[in-house]
Amino acid sequence: MTIARHYINGEWLAEGALDDSTNPADGSLLGQYHRGSRDLTDQAIAAARTAFLAGGWASSPRRRAAVLFEFADRLEAALDDLADLIVAENGKLRAEAVGELRGSISEARYYGGLARTVLGRSFEGEPGNFSIMHREPCGVAAIIVPWNAPVTLLVRSLGPALAAGCTCVIKPAHQTPLIHARVMECLADCPSLPAGVVNSVNENGIEVGQALVTSPHVDTISFTGSSQTGRHIMAAAAPTLKRVGLELGGKAPAVIFGDADIDRAVRELTRGSLMMAGQICVAATRLLVHRSVEAEFTRRMVEAFRAVRVGPGHDPASEMGALIDKPNESRLLRLIEQAADEGELLLRGAQPGGALTQGAFVTPSLFRIDDIGSALVQEELFGPLVSIEPFEDEAEAVEKANATVYGLAASVHTRDLERAMRISRAIRAGTVWLNCHGRLFAEGETGGYGQSGLGRLHGVEGLNDFLETKHIYMEQGVL
Template sequence: MTKTARHFIGGHWRDDGVDPLGSVNPADGQVIGHYIPGNADLADEAAAVAKAAFEESEWAASPRLRAQALMEIADALDAAKDDIADLVVAENGKIRAEAMGETMAGVSESRYYAGLARDIRGTMQEVAPGKLSLFAREAAGVAGIIVPWNAPVTLLIRSLAPALAAGCTTVIKPAAQTPLVHARIMDCLTSCPSLPAGVVNSINEDGIAVGQAMVASRDIDVISFTGSSRTGKLIQEGASKTLKRVGLELGGKAPAIVFPDADLDRAVREITHGILPIAGQMCVAVARILVHESIAADFEARIKAAVAAIRVGPGDDPANQCGAIIDLDNRSRLLGLINRAEEDGRMILRGQALEQGAFLTPTLFQIDDVSSDLVQEELFGPIATFETFGDEAEAVMKANATVYGLAASVFTTDVSRALRVSRAVRAGTVWVNAHLRLFAEAETGGYGQSGLGRLHGPEGLADFLETKHVYFEPGEVGG
């Protein structure tokens, strides 16, 4: 874990003589490795290399080559899964089961899009006798992929795999908090013989200059970004100057709605699991628990006991169920929010910082003011609000009361109610009697300020494809 993460441009590793920066384990504050920070000039160079690879290589016109490369990527990630998962634990702070699950999700994603790469089809329409309109689906060009720190494997591959399947070439900016994980993935890609040089390029960063250069670049045709809604708005604004396409998966404030007829044991289990993935640092994590007033007291006691029993600690200890916050600054931010919640609401379970590392135990608090920014804003930590409702209409109103619409869950044994409420909730994903079920075949994305476009599934290709109309007048036989 002492390797230095470098840039990767045109099939070559680069450091350009720049002094490295340290990457820190949030569980103990120790420097576990180093990375070379990049700059706007390197981002521009990588974009030019990716454009040349798109225009001059056979990549965009060779679906079988792309499928083979994606299968090789999947095999390489699978072979390195233990190394990658260990790095995720060390650099991101999550527990190892989550780290391995994330890594294997990246393998699955690569294999899924390897299949789709060979099934990108156009259509034909005969608009009049002897006059044909042909509609081709073509790669959009160079895709810029900006990766967050909270799931550095999955959230890279879920953009990279469809981009490659579509025929795009790419420039990637990994998160400054997880450069070693990213470098290990890039190591895997360098071992794939079917992946031409220049198709995948990567520039590290410790600030915003690389990302800004990618958004502004005339050589980059698509930006795929996962992160906060605030940053997503800035990216969309910057991209407007070149009118490049932007795919954004942004913040969330996922409600879990519990009706009186729900299987309460299952609801408690699913919601507890849903609050705490990646220590709550996940855009689809349960952030709001909405419970019918007739069962509120009973459910509060159940969920408090279940969440309080969660063991928090270093991710390399298999007994621990929740890992670290990404860094001490974010833990301090969350502690400040908990202090505010204690003043503005009724504390059910107060989170505590552990003595060592960026650890924080879970927090639950009741709040009645839906307009409070503690309800409205994404907190991004192991914190959930507890709110009550009287009927379906109020449940839906409260679920839809924020600007976000990424995910939600509904707990009821009434199938008709499940369908009614799921249809009425404004969210890109609604789970019924479950929370946090994600897989390559099913699209994810948001309503409102949770983003634009979809990732995963067949629609995940859409951001990386253009439709071309070719008109042709072959005439008629004997005409």
């Protein structure tokens, strides 16, 4: 049986009580992990601090690049085994797991390239007065990783942190400790990685997360997760005034105009709504449809959702995988009942039964609702439960798209290029896709407006959470 350990200062530690990791598709036991503690977290922070201050890592961009390229190579070599483990522990489709890993490999290589090009600037403010604006790493970074994309959402924070010259302490999600430990093995195998630069401590309730957030020796937090937890992290980090980067919840609207390519929109939004069983913050959860095509679009979406085959991620015939666990299955079934009470339930999702009874599965649901004040519209549902909301004109479409506290992502579907630009500019979201949904890649920044977070990940701006700018000034005089 696989047992996931902590990784501190270049060593694997089997400390702490054991807890189980199970397969959400059938409830079977996959392995176990050692629970962490505040003491282990403090050890990891101390190791990272020492490596940052004394090891030369912060001033070695070529070594940092080498580590990231070595890491990418090891992820690529282990891709098939890692994908199988993601499917088993997370429940997503194997194609989704492979896509996650390929994205992670791309991310590591992208930031490996950027590691050698962290550039400042210089200028002469007055004759003989010379300023250097130097970009340097901010120190120890704590990376708190969610369960829904446990590799990609680790690497998209770890990559820029290492490229910038930070040292790191990682807290994986307790639902996916085995895949995290396997990824850490790939990283620990990198010959260029000094001891203490990257450390990892498994969670124990909220003890490890709290220790990271409140520690005066952690300089920046990179967190991906719910907006509620993000608020708690901000509050807990306030006494030490550490930097906080947050990629939080979403309630992504997809705006479908009367001139949209309906075939393409249905195809894109079926995938965009149900990827990872809807357990991703950029999933299309609100379909805002012009009344001129509402009936046709709704009929087509109901047909598409009904045709989706739900099953284990390892089955090539499956088109949507499992939820992360049985409690989330129960939560979604309650929300479906609420949707039936507050709106018109166009397609009722259910536990499929049969061979899937032991797993955490719910088939897709679609409901029509007019009350944008409903909690079903305002709150992140994080599952295959999607609303259809009609609109009359562009102004109403924008008003409805911006009607929640979230602003992470959106999409606009129209053949009119000028309208596409008008609406995408008016929607307050960090990413707006045109005639597609859910495209994410290393080069393009992602992040949110409003309660969807602070800062950006991916792209060049992904380095910003891990860098400080130092002004070095000298009055050198003139000849």
